[in-house]
Amino acid sequence: MEKRKSLIKAILDTYRISLAYIGESISKYGIGRGQWYFFNRLLLSGDGISQEQLSEEMVVDSAHTARAVKKLEEDGYVFRKADPGDGRRKKVYVTEKAVAIREEYHQIYKELNNILTAGFTPEEVELTRQLLYRMRDNIDIYVKTRIKDSQ
Amino acid sequence: MEKRKSLIKAILDTYRISLAYIGESISKYGIGRGQWYFFNRLLLSGDGISQEQLSEEMVVDSAHTARAVKKLEEDGYVFRKADPGDGRRKKVYVTEKAVAIREEYHQIYKELNNILTAGFTPEEVELTRQLLYRMRDNIDIYVKTRIKDSQ
DNA sequence: AGAAATTAGTTGACTAATCAATTAATCTGG
DNA sequence: CCAGATTAATTGATTAGTCAACTAATTTCT
Numbered sequence: 001m002e003k004r005k006s007l008i009k010a011i012l013d014t015y016r017i018s019l020a021y022i023g024e025s026i027s028k029y030g031i032g033r034g035q036w037y038f039f040n041r042l043l044l045s046g047d048g049i050s051q052e053q054l055s056e057e058m059v060v061d062s063a064h065t066a067r068a069v070k071k072l073e074e075d076g077y078v079f080r081k082a083d084p085g086d087g088r089r090k091k092v093y094v095t096e097k098a099v100a101i102r103e104e105y106h107q108i109y110k111e112l113n114n115i116l117t118a119g120f121t122p123e124e125v126e127l128t129r130q131l132l133y134r135m136r137d138n139i140d141i142y143v144k145t146r147i148k149d150s151q
Numbered sequence: 152m153e154k155r156k157s158l159i160k161a162i163l164d165t166y167r168i169s170l171a172y173i174g175e176s177i178s179k180y181g182i183g184r185g186q187w188y189f190f191n192r193l194l195l196s197g198d199g200i201s202q203e204q205l206s207e208e209m210v211v212d213s214a215h216t217a218r219a220v221k222k223l224e225e226d227g228y229v230f231r232k233a234d235p236g237d238g239r240r241k242k243v244y245v246t247e248k249a250v251a252i253r254e255e256y257h258q259i260y261k262e263l264n265n266i267l268t269a270g271f272t273p274e275e276v277e278l279t280r281q282l283l284y285r286m287r288d289n290i291d292i293y294v295k296t297r298i299k300d301s302q
Numbered sequence: 303a304g305a306a307a308t309t310a311g312t313t314g315a316c317t318a319a320t321c322a323a324t325t326a327a328t329c330t331g332g
Numbered sequence: 333c334c335a336g337a338t339t340a341a342t343t344g345a346t347t348a349g350t351c352a353a354c355t356a357a358t359t360t361c362t
Contacts, residue, residue, distance in 0.1 A: 003196060007264055008169055010283035012188065015166040016210045016319095017290045018159055023320090024297075033320090034348045037163065045154060052310055059167045064349050066312055088310040088357045113158055115293045116286040124282065131279045132161035135267040139168045142266045146175075167349095174350095184350090185318045203340055215319050217342055239327045239340040 007135075018112060025108045029101065030075050035068045039094075040109065042078060043102055047093045050083065054092065158286075169263060176259045180252065181226050186219045190245075191260065193229060194253055198244045201234065205243065 004010075023033045031039060037058050042049075051069055055062040069092055072078045077098045083089035117125045155161075174184045182190060188209050193200075202220055206213040220243055223229045228249040234240035268276045 004284055005280070006260065007267055007280060007283060008173075008260065009188070009191075010280065010287050011162055011166050011169070013210050014283065014287045014290060015162050017287070017294055018162070021290060021294055022159075032347065037160070040160075050310075055310095059164050060348095061350050062311070063313080063351080066310095068348090070312095086310085086358070090311075109157065109159065112290075116158055116289055118289045118293075119285070120282075127278070128282045128286070129156070129158060129161070131271075131275065131282065132158060132165065133155055134270070135279070136161050136165045136168070138267055138269045139165060139172060139263075142269075143168055143172055183317065201340075206340095211318095212320050213341070214321080214343080217340095219318090221342095237328070237340085241341070 014116070018116070021112060021115070022108065025111075026105075029105070031077070032071070034064070035072050038065065038068050039072060039077060039098070039105075042092060042094050043098050044106055044109075047078070048091050050089045050091055052089070165267070169267070172263060172266070173259065176262075177256075180256070182228070183222070185215070186223050189216065189219050190223060190228060190249070190256075193243060193245050194249050195257055195260075198229070199242050201240045201242055203240070 051065045055065040080090040083091050202216045206216040229243050231241040234242050
């Protein structure tokens with residue numbers, strides 16, 4: 001395997017180094033490396049969704065979601081409310097404390113985006129986004145199909 | 152944050168789903184999710200490097216490298232030899248057992264590459280590679296500079 | 303309606319990865 | 333030359349994430 005040839009290596013490195021950046025930036029809020037993406041989803045793309053849906057969207061095990069949401073709840077950023085239509089479900093909502101930091105918190109990820117795409121033209125940024133989501137969907141479909149086939 | 156807009160989310164998803172694919176593929180060799188990238192480096196890009204260099208290239212903590220190499224050693228895929236020129240260093244080499252599976256093992260990552268870039272033109276594949284490594288280097292330089300500045 | 307299957311969430315056990323502290327070897331400056 | 337600083341590897345403690353087992357609620361099927 002030649003160096004700087006493998007796509008997965010570039011993705012892995014970018015993930016790890018970005019996570020170091022994120023971890024450093026969010027530490028002042030008391031949010032950890034295992035919670036930020038749940039919090040992002042709830043604070044910036046809408047709350048009131050179930051843990052199951054969170055797990056699916058974040059592509060993590062529901063056990064981890066349960067513990068991450070519990071941690072965010074203990075830290076006062078989210079609360080859970082039983083779904084009146086389905087007693088198994090707990091819908092997760094952001095608190096006032098969370099809403100109060102929304103803009104500055106959002107800034108962390110806008111800044112990360114800018115760092116990642118430094119020196120990119122707007123066209124390159126858009127192209128990168130499209131290529132990344134195509135890869136995301138390709139592997140997603142492949143893995144889901146493999147599971148389905150083995151049943 | 153709008154859905155399918157964030158680069159880091161696409162990277163995170165692709166990483167997680169790819170890792171699920173890799174974990175499944177390597178399980179028959181007894182190699183775990185925390186060892187494959189070290190083994191890739193040693194088997195496919197050359198062995199005889201120190202754990203310190205491995206840590207740096209893999210962008211992980213040296214503590215994790217120590218344990219991952221130990222596991223690979225216990226499973227018979229690598230061995231360590233003290234560096235004659237520097238008593239602190241241990242150089243890591245792949246075993247015969249590792250070399251014997253090189254081609255079929257390499258195949259896993261070639262296949263992953265194909266899955267990720269399904270439907271891509273050769274030009275798009277090359278473009279993706281370049282854009283990814285530019286992002287990788289951008290965030291890498293940023294984080295390294297931030298550490299240096301804070302000293 | 304009621305048994306069987308599925309779904310949502312939780313907990314325990316384990317692997318993955320980081321951070322901090324320690325040890326031993328090497329390097330550097332006076 | 334040798335004292336102090338740096339480097340490589342290890343270990344312990346902690347957080348992140350997965351997998352399996354379990355409980356409770358819901359859905360499905362007859």
